[in-house]
Amino acid sequence: MSIHKSFSVLSILWITALCFAPSTISAARFDIRNNCPFPVWAAAVPGGGRQLNQGESWPLDVNAGTTGGRVWARTGCNFDASGHGSCQTGDCGGLLECQAYGQPPNTLAEYGLNQFNNLDFIDISLVDGFNVAMDFSPTSPCDRGIQCTADINGQCPNELKAPGGCNNPCTVYKTDEYCCNSGSCGPTALSMFFKERCPDAYSYPKDDTTSTVVFTCPGGTNYRVVFCP
Numbered sequence: 001m002s003i004h005k006s007f008s009v010l011s012i013l014w015i016t017a018l019c020f021a022p023s024t025i026s027a028a029r030f031d032i033r034n035n036c037p038f039p040v041w042a043a044a045v046p047g048g049g050r051q052l053n054q055g056e057s058w059p060l061d062v063n064a065g066t067t068g069g070r071v072w073a074r075t076g077c078n079f080d081a082s083g084h085g086s087c088q089t090g091d092c093g094g095l096l097e098c099q100a101y102g103q104p105p106n107t108l109a110e111y112g113l114n115q116f117n118n119l120d121f122i123d124i125s126l127v128d129g130f131n132v133a134m135d136f137s138p139t140s141p142c143d144r145g146i147q148c149t150a151d152i153n154g155q156c157p158n159e160l161k162a163p164g165g166c167n168n169p170c171t172v173y174k175t176d177e178y179c180c181n182s183g184s185c186g187p188t189a190l191s192m193f194f195k196e197r198c199p200d201a202y203s204y205p206k207d208d209t210t211s212t213v214v215f216t217c218p219g220g221t222n223y224r225v226v227f228c229p
Contacts, residue, residue, distance in 0.1 A: 026064065026220055027061040027062055027063050027064060028061070028062050028064070028066075028113055028120070028220070028221065028222055028223065029059060029060070029061055029062075029139075029222040029223070030044070030047075030059075030060040030061075030062055030071065030222070030223050030224070030225060031057055031058075031059055031060075031139060031222070031223070031224040031225070032044070032052070032057065032058040032059075032060060032071060032224075032225045032227075033052070033055075033056070033057040033058075033224065033225070033226045033227070034052035034053065034054060034055070034056055034057075034073070034227045034228070035054070035055070035226055035227060035228045035229055036054060036073075036132060036227050036228035037054055037228070038054065038075070039051055039052065039053050039054070039077075040052055040073040040074060040075055040132065040227050041073070041074040041075075041077040041079075041087060041090075041096065042058050042071070042072075042073060042074075042227070043070075043071070043072050043073070043074055043090060043092055043098040043102055044060055044069075044070065044071045044072075044098065045068075045069065045070050045092075045098055045099070045100065045101060046062060046063075046066060046069065047060045047062065047071075047098075048096075048097035048098055048099075049074070049092070049095070049096055049097050049098045050096070051077070051079075051096075052227075062113065063113075064113055064114045064219065064220075065113060065114050066111075066112070066113045067112040067113075067115070068110075068112065069110065069111045069112065069113070070101060070102075070108055070109065070110055070111075071108075071109040071136075071225045072090050072102050072106045072107060072108050072109065072131075073089075073090060073106070073107065073131060073132045073134075073227045074087040074089060074090035074091060074092070074102065074106070075087065075088055075089045075090065075131055075132065075164050075165075076088025076089065076163075076164050077091075077096075079096045083095060083096035083097055084096070087102075088163050088164040089102075089103075089104075089105055089106055089131040089162075089163075089164040089165045090102035090103065090105075090106035090131060091103045102128075104128040104129045104162075104165075104167060104168065104171045105128060105129025105130055105131050105162050105164075105165035105166055105167045105168070105171065106128050106129065106130075106131050106165070107124065107125075107126065107129075107130050107131055107132055107133070107134045107148060108124065108125040108126075108127075108128055109122070109123075109124060109134060109136040109225045110122070110123050110124070110125050111123075111223075113219065114219040114220075118218070118219040119216040119217065119218065119219060120216065120217045120218070120219055120221055121214055121215070121216055122136060122146065122214070122215050122216075122217065122223070123136075123146065123201070123202060123213055123214045123215065124136050124146045124147075124148050124198070124200065124201040124202070124213075125201060125202040126148065126152075126168060126194045126198060126201050126202060126203055127168055127170070127202050127203075127204060127205055127207075128168060128171070129160075129162070129165055129166055129167045129168040129171055130148070130152040130153065130156075130165055130166045130194070131153070131164055131165035131166075132227045132228055133147075133148060133149040133150070133152075133227070133228050133229060134147070134148050134149075134225065134226065134227060134229070135147045135149070135224070135225070135226040135229035136223065136224075136225050137223065137224055137226075138217050138221045138222065138223055138224075139221075139222045139223060139224050140220075140221050140222045141221075142217035142218065142221050143215070143217070144215065145215075146200045146201070146215060147198075147200065147229060148197075148198035148200070148201045149198075149229060150197035150198055152166050152194065152197055152198070153165060153166050155193075155197070156193075157190065157193060159172060159190075160172060160190065160193075168191075168194070168204070169188065169190040169191065169204075170204070170205070178190070178191070178204065179205065180204065180205040180206045185204070185205065185206050186206075187203070187204060187207070188204070191203040191204040191207075195207070200213060200215075201213060
């Protein structure tokens with residue numbers, strides 16, 4: 001009798017948690033803005049994508065608990081009325097409404113919401129290279145945001161240059177030295193090109209072992225991603 005009673009109490013508590021816990025955590029609002037003097041085709045996974053002319057914004061609500069989230073700018077795009085086409089940088093399978101990550105080179109805003117200790121984890125990554133300058137910052141109270149605003153395209157080493165952007169060396173050489181596919185992997189002269197210009201951004205896949213490039217904010221924080229801040 002006591003076993004059945006205990007089970008029913010636990011069941012009620014479990015069902016109550018399932019029913020009411022999600023409502024205590026609201027979606028995060030991402031305000032994605034294009035300050036570049038040219039159109040970009042903003043992309044987000046989850047979220048899709050849309051064209052943003054200079055000065056235009058895209059408000060995007062992202063569910064609490066989302067992991068592996070990305071926001072980036074695509075450049076040099078051409079889409080038909082059905083939303084099919086291509087982009088010079090950041091293309092996501094030829095779709096205006098992205099369903100998968102973009103092709104390098106592209107500057108990335110990455111995030112996971114409501115993770116360990118209900119913290120959001122955010123970063124700017126140059127592991128897929130660079131195409132436009134970016135600011136990724138909280139719009140509600142938090143310690144600080146992240147920027148990568150250097151003229152990386154203009155200063156890009158010849159071996160990393162790409163139409164519309166600057167490749168990460170992993171994209172070009174595809175070796176363990178640059179891609180960190182196995183074993184230990186440290187900074188290289190080419191990854192330091194990115195690190196020296198954007199010290200708060202990931203410059204190679206295991207950059208978090210040598211510097212602080214992941215930032216945290218309380219769950220429920222809202223954010224802005226600005227292209228060409």
